[in-house]
Amino acid sequence: MTTQTIPGSVLDPMVFRDVVGHFASGVTVITTNVDGELFGTTASAVSSLSMEPPMMLACLNRSSSTHDAVVRSGYFGINILAEDQGDLAMKFGRKGADKFDSVAVSLSEHGNVPLLDGALAHVVCRVDETPAGGTHTVFFGLVQEASAREGAEPLAYYRGTFGRLERVKELAAYDAVRDWVLHRRTPVNEALVPEEIAAEIRSDANNVHNALVKLSAEALVTRDGSGQFTPTPMTEDLINSAYEGRATIELGVLASHFEKITDADVVELCAMTEKLGELRERGVDSLDEFLKLNAKFHNRLVSIAGSVQLTDAFRRLGIGTVWRQALTDADWARQMDHSHVVALTDALRSRDAAKASRAVREHTDFAKKLASEVIAGNGGAV
Numbered sequence: 040m041t042t043q044t045i046p047g048s049v050l051d052p053m054v055f056r057d058v059v060g061h062f063a064s065g066v067t068v069i070t071t072n073v074d075g076e077l078f079g080t081t082a083s084a085v086s087s088l089s090m091e092p093p094m095m096l097a098c099l100n101r102s103s104s105t106h107d108a109v110v111r112s113g114y115f116g117i118n119i120l121a122e123d124q125g126d127l128a129m130k131f132g133r134k135g136a137d138k139f140d141s142v143a144v145s146l147s148e149h150g151n152v153p154l155l156d157g158a159l160a161h162v163v164c165r166v167d168e169t170p171a172g173g174t175h176t177v178f179f180g181l182v183q184e185a186s187a188r189e190g191a192e193p194l195a196y197y198r199g200t201f202g203r204l205e206r207v208k209e210l211a212a213y214d215a216v217r218d219w220v221l222h223r224r225t226p227v228n229e230a231l232v233p234e235e236i237a238a239e240i241r242s243d244a245n246n247v248h249n250a251l252v253k254l255s256a257e258a259l260v261t262r263d264g265s266g267q268f269t270p271t272p273m274t275e276d277l278i279n280s281a282y283e284g285r286a287t288i289e290l291g292v293l294a295s296h297f298e299k300i301t302d303a304d305v306v307e308l309c310a311m312t313e314k315l316g317e318l319r320e321r322g323v324d325s326l327d328e329f330l331k332l333n334a335k336f337h338n339r340l341v342s343i344a345g346s347v348q349l350t351d352a353f354r355r356l357g358i359g360t361v362w363r364q365a366l367t368d369a370d371w372a373r374q375m376d377h378s379h380v381v382a383l384t385d386a387l388r389s390r391d392a393a394k395a396s397r398a399v400r401e402h403t404d405f406a407k408k409l410a411s412e413v414i415a416g417n418g419g420a421v
């Protein structure tokens with residue numbers, strides 16, 4: 040569990056983001072129309088507010104172009120997404136002029152706001168009050184129109200993952216079990232007991248069992264003849280194949296989506312890179328946070344492709360936390376060079392695709408070399 044506070048200062052934004060990510064929510068796209076120009080942004084900070092009169096609220100960052108458009112038009116639509124609309128959530132969660140390309144919409148009666156086809160529900164609001172909160176404006180909206188369709192399930196959002204509610208729960212269990220295995224909370228060659236793990240990670244034994252089956256397909260755990268699972272020792276071959284798989288995905292994303300990387304993406308990746316540097320400087324006790332943030336950086340880069348499935352596959356190839364076992368608190372900052380991440384971020388900032396690909400290659404080679412040294416130092420397996 041993350042329980043970090045910084046005395047005398049506000050909470051670290053990265054820690055705050057991680058902690059509030061534990062609040063499961065639905066996903067909406069807030070839309071509006073200014074003189075025929077359509078705007079939309081993915082938003083989860085949305086809530087019903089009052090019954091009499093019917094009111095909703097939506098919190099939008101002042102840096103969002105949809106924010107300014109809602110101010111101008113005086114109306115906004117809340118499109119509550121259905122479980123099969125994860126790609127729309129990603130598309131509208133990024134900046135870009137082409138958001139409505141090949142997206143079917145109809146216009147509302149009040150305010151002409153675009154209503155996305157296939158959404159689970161639509162609510163059209165007229166802007167009432169607009170108090171500010173930090174970087175955001177809270178739009179209080181008086182509901183003008185509302186409709187919902189039956190027979191569909193909502194898209195859920197939990198800890199950075201979209202999906203069906205059940206699937207999000209399964210995924211959360213999978214992530215926690217994977218973390219458990221890679222942190223070697225059950226030592227290599229000892230039995231993984233689903234009921235015990237479930238009690239610790241607050242999931243149910245069924246989800247833990249399913250996660251272990253998945254992890255056995257990924258060669259991270261081994262299932263013996265009696266159906267018992269044990270953590271598989273990490274060998275050099277296993278690690279090399281995981282790193283090569285991740286490099287192939289990252290290089291593919293850079294090759295086919297480089298032009299789509301927005302300034303906002305770069306700003307976010309730069310902030311993470313800076314934080315990685317700070318964590319390395321802090322050294323002792325920061326390895327867990329460093330590994331988590333490093334994984335987040337790479338997941339964020341791959342998410343630029345806008346495919347939930349690709350980002351999922353990439354995450355499943357992540358084995359970084361196994362280093363937790365092999366590196367010492369005192370020494371990790373020296374061994375865990377992140378200069379390639381810095382070079383990659385620089386290349387994204389200067390829009391140099393060739394340099395970015397080189398940095399990914401160098402990063403992969405470095406990780407494989409470190410893996411080989413650590414494994415040799417641990418008698419051939421970790």
Ligand SMILES: Cc1cc2nc3c(=O)[nH]c(=O)nc-3n(C[C@H](O)[C@H](O)[C@H](O)COP(=O)(O)O)c2cc1C
Nearest residue numbers: 080081082083084098099100103104105132133134
């Ligand atoms: C799941 C998810 C939830 C989000 N929730 C919000 C939100 O509640 N408010 C907000 O201002 N931005 C939110 N964002 C970020 C915006 O969608 C993002 O900054 C977008 O690029 C803004 O686009 P625009 O400038 O074209 O309006 C969310 C993004 C995602 C992926």
